[in-house]
Ligand code: 13P
């Protein structure tokens with residue numbers, strides 16, 4: 001329900017743009033959100049791009065159209081801004097697969113070990129990490145720690161194994177997974193490739209098949225972050241693509257490469273957490289200045305270091 005009066009999407013978008021201007025708010029959105037939400041954002045990007053944008057803003061409010069850990073990053077990097085998330089239900093199955101206490105135990109058992117934490121983690125987990133990474137810079141970050149005695153890569157099992165294969169650097173890898181990408185197994189991707197023999201295959205490294213031989217070694221396959229996959233649709237000479245990630249990404253792909261045919265890996269490639277953010281919830285977030293995500297300063301100080309280290313490496 002739209003509350004007191006039902007507003008159309010056009011009316012909601014107009015109200016959002018007016019509220020943004022009046023309240024000096026910056027709207028950041030991930031590629032997995034609904035197209036109409038992406039359309040009202042000032043910046044739409046992957047986790048690395050969003051982190052960079054959050055780090056440099058001087059806006060009064062940052063409204064995060066994405067999931068909770070992303071809003072936490074904005075709060076950590078911009079402690080003087082008010083960071084809002086339109087839905088409290090916008091969690092992340094991958095971020096939920098590990099706690100700060102889990103990492104503290106590992107650190108106690110491995111005092112000389114290095115912890116590389118994917119940004120899809122809570123602030124508590126980041127506080128124990130030596131360096132963060134995203135899918136766009138994970139290889140570069142792990143390379144920077146090549147000479148470490150021992151590395152724990154967390155929490156994504158698939159991304160960790162993909163990076164291990166790419167770099168040849170052995171790591172201990174946490175057994176977490178994204179509930180969407182873990183369904184994109186090697187047989188699922190291979191079956192689609194057989195169905196569309198001329199298609200290039202764009203694979204997000206959180207996918208279960210990304211580090212398996214038939215996918216990892218295939219000349220038809222490009223593996224990269226959502227931004228990388230989008231750029232590839234435009235730059236590749238291929239006319240047809242199998243897209244192995246969340247379906248929201250297709251919206252931007254169609255914009256950058258309108259003449260290309262895009263085939264989504266499965267009908268169920270949908271992250272329900274990313275879809276919690278509707279145009280109405282963005283409007284209400286701006287109007288009522290809700291829901292604030294505020295990482296307590298003592299925790300933010302600890303969690304900021306590995307994020308800043310990542311930004312200095314990539
Ligand atoms: P990137 O946008 O960094 O590729 O990550 C995808 C993702 O799972 C975000 O939750």
Ligand code: SF4
Nearest residue numbers: 092093094178180271
């Ligand atoms: Fe988390 Fe997976 Fe959704 Fe990304 S797609 S936000 S990793 S649950």
